[in-house]
Amino acid sequence: xxxxxxxxxxxxxxMSMNLLMNGFKVxxxxxxxxxxxxxxxxxxxxGKTPAEVINKCKITIAMLSDPAAALSVVLNKDGVLEQxxxxxxxxxMSTVDPETSCRINEAITSxxxxxxxxxxxxxxxxxxxxxxxxxxxxxxxxYEAAMPAFDILGKKSFFLGQVxxxxxxxxxxxxxxxxxxxxxSEGLTxxxxxxxxxxDLLDVLDLGAIAxxxxxxxxxxxxxxxxxxxxxxxxxxxxxxLALALGDENSVPMxxxxxxxxxxxxxxxxxLGDMDFSAVFETLKVLKHSS
Numbered sequence: 001x002x003x004x005x006x007x008x009x010x011x012x013x014x015m016s017m018n019l020l021m022n023g024f025k026v027x028x029x030x031x032x033x034x035x036x037x038x039x040x041x042x043x044x045x046x047g048k049t050p051a052e053v054i055n056k057c058k059i060t061i062a063m064l065s066d067p068a069a070a071l072s073v074v075l076n077k078d079g080v081l082e083q084x085x086x087x088x089x090x091x092x093m094s095t096v097d098p099e100t101s102c103r104i105n106e107a108i109t110s111x112x113x114x115x116x117x118x119x120x121x122x123x124x125x126x127x128x129x130x131x132x133x134x135x136x137x138x139x140x141x142x143y144e145a146a147m148p149a150f151d152i153l154g155k156k157s158f159f160l161g162q163v164x165x166x167x168x169x170x171x172x173x174x175x176x177x178x179x180x181x182x183x184x185s186e187g188l189t190x191x192x193x194x195x196x197x198x199x200d201l202l203d204v205l206d207l208g209a210i211a212x213x214x215x216x217x218x219x220x221x222x223x224x225x226x227x228x229x230x231x232x233x234x235x236x237x238x239x240x241x242l243a244l245a246l247g248d249e250n251s252v253p254m255x256x257x258x259x260x261x262x263x264x265x266x267x268x269x270x271x272l273g274d275m276d277f278s279a280v281f282e283t284l285k286v287l288k289h290s291s
Contacts, residue, residue, distance in 0.1 A: 001148055002027070004053035004060030006073055006080075007094070008035045010229060011120070012063035014127035015093075015153055020044055022130075022152045029053050049078035059089045059146060066238055067100040074104050086112035089142040093118045093134075095174065095235070097242045098164035105138060105163040114142040117163055119170035120154065124230035131155045135173075137166035168246060175243035175257050177214065178236050178277070182260040184215055185281040188222065198223055218278045227275035227282075234273035236280075237264035 002025035005016040013035070019026050020042050027045040028036045029052070036046045047053035050073050054060050060080070064070045070092055074080040080090055090108050092101065092115075101117045108115040115138050122132040134150050134157040136143050143159050150157045160166050191201040202219045205211060221227070240261040247254040263280050272279040 001025070001059075002057055003149055004029070004047065004057035006030075006050050006053060006060060006062040007064045007069075008039070009063065009065060010124050010232070011127050013039070014124060015061075015063060015132075016044065017042065018128065018130055019149060019152055024149065024152070027053050027056050050074075050080050051078045051082040054080050054083035054088060054090070058087065059091065059142070059149070061091045061093055061149070064092075064094040065235065066094070067096040067242075070094045070096050070100060070104065074107055081107055081111060084108055084111045084113035089114040089116065089139070089145065091116045091118050091142065091146055093120055095119045095170050095239055095242075096167055097171070097245065098167040101167045102164055114139040115163065116142045116146065117166040118143075118146075118150075118157075119166055121170065121173050122154075126155075127153075134158065135160060135166045135169045137161055138163045171239060171243040171246055174236065174239035175254075178240050178264065179256050179260045180212075180214065181218070181236075181278060181280060182263050184219070185222070185263075185278075185284055188219070188281065189284040218276075221276075222278050222281050227272070227279040229274060229276045231277050232274055233264060233267055233277040233279050236277035237261065237268055237273075240264055 004027045006029050008028060008030040016026050016028055016039055027047050028039050029047040029050055030036055040046060047056060062073060064073060084090060090113055092104055105115040116136055117138055118134050118136040120132040120134055126132050130152055132154040134154040136157060137160040160169055188198045191198045205215050240257060244254060244257055244261060263283055266283045267280045272282060
């Protein structure tokens with residue numbers, strides 16, 4: 001099976017490499033074409049533009065940074081829309097708001113193409129090992145045609161109905177994750193300042209009802225000031241902002257998420273946007289130094 005892949009950031013590079021290593025033919029594109037070189041060394045082909053990738057491949061996947069990037073790749077000169085047509089499918093696995101996803105769907109289907117939104121739950125390591133959770137919505141036939149690729153990329157795929165539902169589910173998941181990371185950071189700080197060993201807290205949490213992979217995986221690195229990006233903080237803050245907008249649209253009060261968003265905004269103002277989202281922990285250390 002041959003697929004196109006647009007966007008080779010932390011997630012896109014890992015996902016496209018995973019497809020290559022499992023026997024797929026992959027044609028890749030990235031705004032900075034030099035980022036394609038490692039994948040080419042493993043057998044990928046390069047498309048010089050998104051339109052060129054669409055022209056070559058029956059199914060093309062995109063994994064882009066934000067709504068603006070997702071729209072530009074589709075709508076701009078040499079973009080997806082120039083070559084999409086009947087018999088071709090476009091799968092956007094970026095995390096965007098439902099309105100952006102619906103706008104892309106309208107553009108693709110107006111040219112006769114098939115569209116599926118399929119944002120993922122998971123970061124760098126699950127992308128590398130094919131353990132993502134895929135949250136798809138849109139064209140059911142395209143979903144079924146893409147299952148061989150989804151089976152490589154993820155441990156579970158959900159089909160959630162009409163376009164927009166995948167985006168909504170991803171925003172809810174990331175809103176919860178961001179809020180949990182803030183509470184976790186506060187707990188580590190409170191344990192430390194009250195005379196406890198934060199590492200003991202990690203052990204206690206891991207044995208209790210709120211044990212989870214995020215605390216277990218991120219906690220030791222956070223205590224070592226290691227914020228190597230698996231999921232950049234700037235993207236987490238973007239997702240919090242989009243989730244809060246979804247809350248506004250549905251008249252859902254979200255005070256915990258709003259407070260967490262402010263913490264991520266503070267971290268971005270400190271220059272931590274390209275670090276892992278767990279670097280929000282650093283905002284509490286600043287408070288300590290100023291007290």
